[in-house]
Amino acid sequence: MKTINLVIGAALLATFANCKNEESKEAQVEEQQKVKTVDSTAAEKARYADAALTPAKPVMPENYEIDWEGVEADxxxxxxxxxxxxxxxxxxxxxxxxxxxxxxxxxxxxxxxxxxxxxxxxxxxxxxxxxxxxxxxxxxxxxxxxxxxxxxxxxxxxxxxxxxxxxxxxxxxxxxxxxxxxxxxxxxxxxxxxxx
Missing domain, CATH: 1.20.120 (Four Helix Bundle (Hemerythrin (Met), subunit A))
Known part of the structure; x- marks a missing residue:
């Protein structure tokens, strides 16, 4: 009987330990997903901020005329x-x-x-x-x-x-x-x- 109690006790401890490990793994996965979400959002925000600061192509003057400053024309x-x-x-x-x-x-x-x-x-x-x-x-x-x-x-x-x-x-x-x-x-x- 003692042996059966020990086997049942060991099985319960193993099951309890597995449940604890599963909960720990799930918590780690959730934490990693949160970190990834935060990181990707930060990267997106940084990318859009950079895009707003640097135009995709050169900006022409509003009037599209020649800039005569520094030009000694006849x-x-x-x-x-x-x-x-x-x-x-x-x-x-x-x-x-x-x-x-x-x-x-x-x-x-x-x-x-x-x-x-x-x-x-x-x-x-x-x-x-x-x-x-x-x-x-x-x-x-x-x-x-x-x-x-x-x-x-x-x-x-x-x-x-x-x-x-x-x-x-x-x-x-x-x-x-x-x-x-x-x-x-x-x-x-x-x-x-x-x-x-």
């Missing part, structure tokens, strides 16, 4: 540039597109407008600003507008592809701005050198 050439209405019109249209101020249902008509404005850029450029490099940059802009049309006409196109193409167009525009600044600086210094 005043007559700058006046020609300032009177180039087609440039300002295209700049404003590109600004609205890049800043997503164009409703999605109007994008096709807007691209037609950009095509017309880029053609006007090419046809109305002041003669004294007309260089091979400037013309090449305008050609690049026209090609990027055509690519934007092709991308938007694809059935079921992903919005990110449209965004990427808009970025390409903005980069071509920025290249034109840089070339215009260089052209006005080079020609300005050449004119000064010729007068001396």
């Amino acid at each position: 005043e007559e050439l700058k006046m020609d540039f300032d009177n180039w209405v087609a440039y300002r019109t295209f700049s404003e249209s590109l600004s609205k597109l890049e800043l997503k101020e164009v409703p999605e249902e109007e994008i096709t008509d807007y691209i037609t407008q950009l095509e017309e404005e880029s053609t006007s850029l090419e046809n109305t450029i002041p003669e004294r600003l007309l260089t091979e490099e400037v013309m090449e940059d305008i050609k690049d802009i026209r090609e990027e507008v055509a690519d934007l049309r092709r991308v938007t006409e694809q059935p079921g196109v992903d919005e990110s592809k449209i965004g990427n193409q808009v970025e390409e167009l903005v980069e071509a525009y920025q290249d034109l701005n840089e070339e215009l600044k260089e052209t006005m600086t080079k020609k300005g210094s050449t004119l000064l050198d010729d007068n001396q």
Whole structure:
């Protein structure tokens, strides 16, 4: 009988110990899940905080005009540039597109407008600003507008592809701005050198 009592007692102790271990394991699992939840939430919050602080792409100036600070351009050439209405019109249209101020249902008509404005850029450029490099940059802009049309006409196109193409167009525009600044600086210094 003593042996049976000892076996039953040992079995009860083992069962009690197993239950205790199971409760301990469950508590550990719950604690680990809580820690993981807290860690993933912290990581998500940090990621969103970083995203809010660092823009995904470079931000263009609000007016999309050339920044003349530090540029010594010939005043007559700058006046020609300032009177180039087609440039300002295209700049404003590109600004609205890049800043997503164009409703999605109007994008096709807007691209037609950009095509017309880029053609006007090419046809109305002041003669004294007309260089091979400037013309090449305008050609690049026209090609990027055509690519934007092709991308938007694809059935079921992903919005990110449209965004990427808009970025390409903005980069071509920025290249034109840089070339215009260089052209006005080079020609300005050449004119000064010729007068001396």
